[in-house]
Amino acid sequence: MNNQGMKQNNRLVNALFLAPSLTAFILVVIIPFFMGLYFSLTDWNGAIQDKINFVGLKNFSVIFSDVKFHYSFLVTTVYTAANVIVINLVALTLAMMVTSNIKFRNFYRSGFFTPNLIGGIVLGYVWQFIFVNAIPGFAESMGIESLTSSLLGKGSTALAAIVIVGSWQYAGYIMMIYVAAIQNVPVSLLEAAQIDGANFLQRTRAILVPLVAPAFTVSTFLTLVNSFKQFDVNVSLTNGGPSGQFAGKVVKATEFLALNIYNTAFTRNRMAEGQAKAVVFFLVLVIVSLIQVYFNKKKEVEM
Amino acid sequence: MRKVLSIILLVTLVLSLAACGTTTTTTAAPAATTAAAAETTAAPAETPAVEKIVLANNKVEIDEQLKAFAAEYSKTAGVTVEIATTGGGADYGGNLKAQLQSGNMPDIFVIEGPAGYDDWKDIIADLGDQPWAADTDYAYSVDGKTIGFPVAIEGYGMAYNKALLDKAGIDPKTLTNFNAYKAAFEKLDGMKADLGIDAVVSMAASTATGMTWVTGLHNFNIYLTAGLPYGDTTVIDKLLAGEVDEARLTQYAEYVNMLFQYADKEVLLNGNYDAQAQAFAAGKTVFLHQGNWVDPTLKTLEADFEMAYAPHAPFVEDTDGVLAAPPSWYVVNGDSAGAEEAKKFLNAIATTEAGHSYMVEAAGMIPAFKSVKLTPAVPLSKSIMEWASAGKTYSWQQYKMPSGFGMDTLGPIYEQLASGAVDTAGFVELIKGEVATVPDLLG
The missing domain is CATH 3.40.190.10 (Periplasmic binding protein-like II)
Structure with a gap:
């Protein structure tokens, strides 16, 4: 077979391999995405409707003057920032720990990864019990006054609680990415540095971090996108509560964007408005991710 | 080293596959039911x-x-x-x-x-x-x-524990206006140790535990209908036009504030439905702000004391009836x-x-x-039936509000009052602000 035929044959094989996932992707992502774009410009109500009317950008003008939506944006940003930092710090620390020479490190490895296997809804309810019943009950019997009221009772602490649960769930997964990256760092480099008298911090800063940078890119991207889209833990742990105030309106203190969109569409029955919010949500997510990947890529070092 | 690494990677892979596995099964389950449903609807019209x-x-x-x-x-x-x-x-x-x-x-x-x-x-x-x-x-x-x-x-009012009221020397029949409740609450609050209670009222207002239906819908309906003839729509019609009855709302806000003030704080701010029912069933509160649907729960919790309903009475004038409707x-x-x-x-x-x-x-x-000749054996349902057959009921108008307005918009405002973040005047202003948006929501 000549080269030309081989290439064509390869192309066909590639296309065949791609076909199943591509079909699924088009069916459940691409088509609904464009349907969503269309619905965001109409007065669709989600139930049975005589006629769906085209209303232009009305939904967008409504949501841009919606204080609760602004607040959700703000609180989601705060959460995302906190979550990205906490998860990556914890994951990197864990990764360095389980790649060092400690005993039972393989056991730790699977142990830290396990929370990621539990669904977010279940996690949320389990942790709700821990925050509302277990910790205050324990604090009461131990006489620790500061912990007797639930973390979920106040907006700021409830946000911290979601960060705790979010990190607990996700740090193990990110840890695995760092573990893989750290194990790719040639031992000879580290040993040479050690012989030259570099201490642990110097070795970490000058050798480990630059060489692990591609993993940072992947991990920050994953945590950023995942935190921004946080929904399941949000619903089951706090359901957006408790209430708080923002710009003279009562808002739900931990109602993140995804939950706000869900509540707009399904609880308040304003489907088209929710869809418009989802479009804005998507655009912001794309822009933020692109910026983040662009800047992180610059820092990577090729071996 | 290499061998260890490959084993670890293999384990990771298996674990992540397992992770994928779980998600697939969870999504597959509804799909299966869909298929089943499709089958049933597609079946030809036989007998x-x-x-x-x-x-x-x-x-x-x-x-x-x-x-x-x-x-x-x-x-x-x-x-x-x-x-x-x-x-x-x-x-x-x-x-x-x-x-x-x-x-x-x-x-x-x-x-x-x-x-x-x-x-x-x-x-x-x-x-x-x-x-x-x-x-x-x-x-x-x-x-x-x-x-x-x-x-x-179904109906609701203030469910009371008769034994505790008797012990405090309070006749539930007198609880028909704001001042009577105020005096009763003060008296009960002062007798906490004697009665063995933690608080006077068991009520939940937490957004996190989803209890805003109690506040934003049922409690708010007191403002909408208490004291009005059955089926009267003046207050709800006003609300749908974006206006409030300011005098009525102000009095109502004082009543809500009083309920919160005498409520068990832990249940009020963090409790769910079960926590609320438990506090009452265990005799730790005298009143329970729930409807007769709580009967089976109370039965499970072995609340075997005598109980019945007193009206919600937010006004200086008497409101002698419970809020009941299908x-x-x-x-x-x-x-x-x-x-x-x-x-x-x-x-x-x-x-x-x-x-x-x-x-x-x-x-x-x-x-x-x-045609149903049976009467409910459970006490709160029986109480509602008695109020209903005496013709002393106020209607439910809360479901005429736009979708989610009660639970999602008004509910958090109650929580603000419960946590002390706003006072009654602030509460009234916030409600007014939200009610003003109702015509837009309906438009």
């Missing part, structure tokens, strides 16, 4: 037309009892009645819409008022020819067409192949002895049908 009909129930409290009745019915009817329950703060309406989108619309579902009717009017079947329709005053009718089967009559109606999905079987099932509830026994004896509900 019986379908093998299975689905009733989407929104009352967790009667889940078990309804399932038991449905199982019993399924044995003889030649059709399996499946009860799918969502509730207790979960989003029933949202679920229905999701089911419609997935082609999995139940045969019998619940509407709670005009909002639900408007959403589904195109598929709701006319039930006017059903035998039970003439047997009730509470069916849901639109333009003279009977479409809704009243699930039950809160929901079963409607039949006329587009479904199982519509006829669904109608038969509803009929069995209303007209057979087993059905009566299920409603009254098993589920402890107050039936909306005249």
Whole structure:
């Protein structure tokens, strides 16, 4: 077979391999995405409707003057920032720990990864019990006054609680990415540095971090996108509560964007408005991710 | 080293595959039910037309009892009645819409008022020819067409623990206005140690635990109807036009504030439905702000003291009555192949002895049908029935508010008052601000 035929044959094989996932992707992502774009410009109500009317950008003008939506944006940003930092710090620390020479490190490895296997809804309810019943009950019997009221009772602490649960769930997964990256760092480099008298911090800063940078890119991207889209833990742990105030309106203190969109569409029955919010949500997510990947890529070092 | 690494990677891979595995199964489950539903609807119209009909129930409290009745019915009817329950703060309406989108619309579902009717009017079947329709005053009718089967009559007021009130020397019959309640609360609060209670009132207002239906819907309905003739719509009509009755709202706010002030703080701010019921059932509070649907829960919690309802009385003038109405109606999905079987099932509830026994004896509900001779054995339902037969009831208008307005918009405002973040004046202003947006929401 000549080269030309081989290439064509390869192309066909590639296309065949791609076909199943591509079909699924088009069916459940691409088509609904464009349907969503269309619905965001109409007065669709989600139930049975005589006629769906085209209303232009009305939904967008409504949501841009919606204080609760602004607040959700703000609180989601705060959460995302906190979550990205906490998860990556914890994951990197864990990764360095389980790649060092400690005993039972393989056991730790699977142990830290396990929370990621539990669904977010279940996690949320389990942790709700821990925050509302277990910790205050324990604090009461131990006489620790500061912990007797639930973390979920106040907006700021409830946000911290979601960060705790979010990190607990996700740090193990990110840890695995760092573990893989750290194990790719040639031992000879580290040993040479050690012989030259570099201490642990110097070795970490000058050798480990630059060489692990591609993993940072992947991990920050994953945590950023995942935190921004946080929904399941949000619903089951706090359901957006408790209430708080923002710009003279009562808002739900931990109602993140995804939950706000869900509540707009399904609880308040304003489907088209929710869809418009989802479009804005998507655009912001794309822009933020692109910026983040662009800047992180610059820092990577090729071996 | 290399070997170890490969093993670890393998384990990771397996673990992540396992992770994928779990998600696939969870998503596969609904798909399977969809397929089953598709099969049932696609089946040709033989006798019986379908093998299975689905009733989407929104009352967790009667889940078990309804399932038991449905199982019993399924044995003889030649059709399996499946009860799918969502509730207790979960989003029933949202679920229905999701089911419609997935082609999995139940045969019998619940509407709670005009909002639900408007959403589904195109598929709701006319039930006017059903035998039970003439047997009730509470069916849901639109333009003279009977479409809704009243699930039950429900009502709420201030449920009280009679033993504790007796001990404190308070006659529940006197609790008909703001000042009487105020005096009673003060007295009970001062006797906490003697009575062995933690607080006077058990009430929950937490957004996180989904209890905003108690505050934003039921408690708010006190403002909408207490003291007005049954079915009077002046206050709700005003609200739908974006206005409030300021004097009435201000008095009402004082009452809400008083309830919060004397409520168990832990239950109020962090508690869920169970925590609220537990506090009352354990005799740790004198009053419970819940409706008669809490009866089965209290029974499970072995609350065997004497209890009944006193009115909610936010005003200086007397309000002598509880807030009672059929809160929901079963409607039949006329587009479904199982519509006829669904109608038969509803009929069995209303007209057979087993059905009566299920409603009254098993589920402890107050039936909306005249032919039912049984009376509820559980105390709070009995109390509501007594108030209702004495004609001392105020209607439910809260479901005329836009979708989610009570739970999602007003509820958090109550929580602000409960946590002390706003005072009653601030509470009134916030409510006014939200009510002003109602015409836009309806527009």
